[in-house]
Amino acid sequence: MEHIRRRGAAAAGITALVVPLTMALGGATPAMAAGCTTSTGPYQKQAERFLGRTADGKQSAADCAAIRSFQSTHGITPAIGYAGPVTWGVMDLMNQQKAAGKNPDKAGKCPVNKGRIACVDLTRQLSWIQDGRKLVFGPVPVRTGRDGHETRTGLKKIYWRDKNHVSSLYNVSMPYSQFFDGGEAFHSVGLSMWNPPGSHGCVNMTGTNAATYWSLLKKGDDVYVYGRKPGT
Incomplete structure (x- = not known):
């Protein structure tokens, strides 16, 4: 929130730019990176499905790297590749936003x-x-x-x-x-x-x-x- 100090500027010209909703998804690496957890999170399967990976509900090095990349991109901490409620909450929100489409x-x-x-x-x-x-x-x-x-x-x-x-x-x-x-x-x-x-x-x-x-x-x-x- 912000305290007001000055008067506003005049309106600018109208444009017709339309920006689609996008999602930045992390990639994977073949080996478990340093600081990447081996633990299977409570939302493992949902996270795997969201990231386009095989949704078997089992944590792998590649799964962890993909989840960790997603966390790092969006400032989710700790970024260790654990599919917990905060990470899934962000993914679920993205799904809802995508479902809104143009209506x-x-x-x-x-x-x-x-x-x-x-x-x-x-x-x-x-x-x-x-x-x-x-x-x-x-x-x-x-x-x-x-x-x-x-x-x-x-x-x-x-x-x-x-x-x-x-x-x-x-x-x-x-x-x-x-x-x-x-x-x-x-x-x-x-x-x-x-x-x-x-x-x-x-x-x-x-x-x-x-x-x-x-x-x-x-x-x-x-x-x-x-x-x-x-x-x-």
Whole structure:
């Protein structure tokens, strides 16, 4: 979360960029790497299936290397190749995001009577922009507030924008910041969107997606946040 100090910048031009949801999956090596566990985790079979490996539920050197690579990519610690609940939770979330396809508001939970609106589904950690029932951009994976710093739900409005914002509270860069609730904002971060445990309340995005949100939204546009982030 962030304290407000300056007035926002004017809206940028609209683009039509659409970025598909992707998953970075780790590869495997033939031998057990140093620090790679031989233990079979409780979600071994699910992790193997997710990574496209033989789902026999038995830990091998190659399985461990693939799981460990996945953990390292997304900042899951300890990255030792153990298929525990945190690792499977991230994989399961990715499966849910992929299942959303190009119809993220199939359940009709984001308002369709507001015109252009940015929707944030905390449960699936997804965001998109729609205009009525028309999908304008997304859905894209996001990283919202961790336990104790949950992103607040409800209908809000973008009230301040700062393309080159720096947090006065955490002294970190927050590019493409668009504030919609106190110190909570859309902004880019240089982390995996599946990096646990989450933000301090903001809706984190990749640089490309945050730049597109910046170009498509303006001060006064509606934002609707609903659901509950896993683990909060």
